[in-house]
Amino acid sequence: MTLDDFRREIADPAIEFRPELRWWLAEGLHTDATLRREIADAHRLGFGGMEFLAMDEGEIDHARYGWGSEEWVHDSQIVVEETTRRGMSVSFTSGTNWSNANLPTIDPDQRAAAQELDVVHETLAAGQSRTGALPRIDLDAPIAETTLPGHRGRIRQQNLVAVVAARVTGEGRLDAASVVDLTAQAQDESLDWTAPDEGEWRLFAYWMHGTGQTASPSASINYTVNYLDRDGVDAVIAYWDDVVLTPALRAEIARNPRAQMYMDSLELSTYGVGGMFWGFTLADEFRERRGYDIVPWLPFLTRDAPFMAVSTVYHHQPADEADRLTVEKVRFDYVRTLTDLYIENMLRPFAAFLHEVGMTLRAEISYGLPFELTRPGPEVDGIETESLEFGAQIDAYRLMAGPAHLFGKQYSSETGATTRNHMLDHRFYDQIIATQLAAGITKTVLHGWASPAGAEGVTEWPGHEGMWPMFSERFDTRQPGSEFYPLWTAAIGRLQYALRRGRPRIDVGVLRTDHFTDNLIGMALIGPNGERIPDEVAYGTMWMRDRQNHWWQDLGMQDAGITYEFFDGSLLLRDDVSFDGEEVQPDGPGYRALIVYQSTLDADVAAHLRDCARRGLRLVIVDGARELESLMAGRHRTHEGAATATPGLDGRDDELAAIMAELRRMPGVRVAGPSGVVAALDDLGAGGRARFVDDDSHVLTHLRQDGDLTVLYAYHFLYETAEPTTVRIALDGEGAVHRLDPWTGAVRPHRGARIDGERTIVELTLAPGEVAVVVLDRSADHLDSAAPATVEVARLDVWRLVVESWDAGEPEVLTEDPGLGYVSREVRPATAITRMNAGEVDLAPWAQLDTVGPEVSGIGEYTATVTVPDLAAGARYVLDLGSTNGGLGSVRVREAGARGFDTAHPVVDVTEDLRPGDNLVAVRVSSSLNNRLRARGYYERVPDIGAQLTGEGRTQHAIVRDYGLVGPVRLLRED
Known part of the structure; x- marks a missing residue:
């Protein structure tokens, strides 16, 4: 691409670069005229697409208007037709709390329905015998507390999975060495067994049953599908294939090159005491993949998780501290297996089906559940995050930037959900978008849009709420600011166009594995004395804007202009990830160095790093790094030594130790504490492609490379300060520097650039909250220019x-x-x-x-x-x-x-x-x-x-x- 091409195309960015909308429909109640009017309004205001879903509309007849009804099918047809006619994208919405992720064709007792492992136990004294039937789960008992939406329907069946006994020690701990698997001795759900002569014993009976999770509104009861066994996705595919995707709807989808299925965050719930997600094949799959039996370890896996995976609290800990690491490894292997099954039995076949019918799959992969956050990235067509759950934090956006950039996926964000409906100024949302862009998110899906029209009796001015009157902003015609949306959406479109050009250029990849990522940052709004912290205060003055990043807490790289992002190290083992002797994934992010800092590392990943280091990979091993576990709970962890053990119970700790010892001695590897990482990178010659000449604590950057054009995005993220900043950024190469005006599309020569050796130094003065996009054209000659003098x-x-x-x-x-x-x-x-x-x-x-x-x-x-x-x-x-x-x-x-x-x-x-x-x-x-x-x-x-x-x-x-x-x-x- 030439600068002239860039200038021409960005002047009026095409519709695919414009921000899109999440659209909350009042089930199938809307008239055809309302649907057509809303889509026409969204198009007129400059939005590029609509993602639609049914929200509960009070006291209307759900059987008539809910998901699955004839009215809903008809309305879906209208939505697809109207968006397609205008060149807009259209997305069906799937997710546990939206009924169209669930099915009316299943019940909780079927294999296609979500399953959990529940538990009931007996206590036996030393030498005490018990005979007869094992205690069953009381399926009518009050359910475990959860703050997630949805509720449990009627469950009728339960199947005995395992029986385990363990000796109980002080403080309710269990002696891991005493655990005995009694499953084979249980016949016809009965067990005759005598506890050993020493200590108190607890007998656990594990039963699998459906979670019974349902969502509304729908024309009938829809149950959550099984994400771990293939039966779940097969049922989803069959229903969409046979019922939802009518010939007329298929024809419209075929006409829209940007038709998608959007999978929302995985807000799956278990309601029983066991708290474990389960499946019909999970135990066998675990044994096959991990090489040992999960059953003896089940007492250490049962848990409570009242608010997504990050809130997990295990019921039992090992009595002997020497067993702690072993139990942690088993817990890792369990959730690693869950992630495997989610990838193989849900995402992969679902994406293949969607591709056959002319749709792509965009998903908020993993978070919400005890699944690894980044490994599912290659399986979907678009990776989505959101501003609400992650509190619009730059480190949180970096979490999924790694897989998005490694595999060339569109990285998008559901943007604008807050707890402050209609309260906040427009700048608040602009700053969320600006933060996202700094992490490489280049598709904004605003949360959201609702027609003012809704059901009689429940709809008042300013209009139908859609996502309740408490959980979102509205970016629709009810807003006085909607008059100016055409100017605003064009400006966002220009920024997103600029940051989709060519390849992302990220300096450092940080290896990180976490099955319990804290996605509740945006809910941590209660202060130490119980005071309610306003969203705008938290976003504007706390966390990243109080110099506190969460997962990589040392700010040395950020202040130096060295960009980085996270991903699970096992992604490096894929055939579609390469190292050319200089960069990891040169046609993607082009990491010039990798960082290992967590205390665990897979031995195969370590061996791969060693092989790459022999071929020139730059690696920094960081000891003593601290990271967030749970913001609400105030829980952090410090990794005293990097890669000191394998994460799972694979018996390869000694092998890992030998590999890491060799790595620490290799010439292209540096060992440092967090504060020494920048010096280590400089020593390795990996100090950043857009390095700040002097450290600057106000600015975030993102870089793209498109042939001779380098596109630099810079953002003064401390938007509640009163201080502008002047930052000088050294870009690789020489050429002419231009600056984009996002509001007009003008691309004009930038004054304030000079040549320094083989680098171009760009000087930018940014006001708090201001963004700048500059383009270095290396095909043109550079002319030194001083920053302009300003006169009032x-x-x-x-x-x-x-x-x-x-x-x-x-x-x-x-x-x-x-x-x-x-x-x-x-x-x-x-x-x-x-x-x-x-x-x-x-x-x-x-x-x-x-x-x-x-x-x-x-x-x-x-x-x-x-x-x-x-x-x-x-x-x-x-x-x-x-x-x-x-x-x-x-x-x-x-x-x-x-x-x-x-x-x-x-x-x-x-x-x-x-x-x-x-x-x-x-x-x-x-x-x-x-x-x-x-x-x-x-x-x-x-x-x-x-x-x-x-x-x-x-x-x-x-x-x-x-x-x-x-x-x-x-x-x-x-x-």
């Missing part, structure tokens, strides 16, 4: 303000007769807009203006006149708005077109719009709906999901938010 031409202090105040209007009732003997009715709340002429004002938040006040939400139009006697030839003129309180908006000078602006750094290039003399400037700034909804009492009945998830039954606490243009507004000239 005028300060605009006299403004007139008119506010378009948004409030509830008269709703519209929509009806549709589908010809099935009933009439569907939905209500569409309307917005009434009142113009409030505030007159001449000093720039201040609306709540402080007597002519506006604290109850108003909407759009403010500010007008002023700036006089420019002369325009300097060759100079660049920008209008610096100072602050819009995070509000999205536009600027218009004279009769020129509206120009958008960055909500963190609202500076607009007006060079082409100014004329000598008087120039009328109109600035339009939107607000959230918070102040109006607060005045209407909306939040008094909205639960605070952030508090609820930690057991606190609170409603949302809404404060008056600052809105509007507050300046100072200055016209600047860059010479």
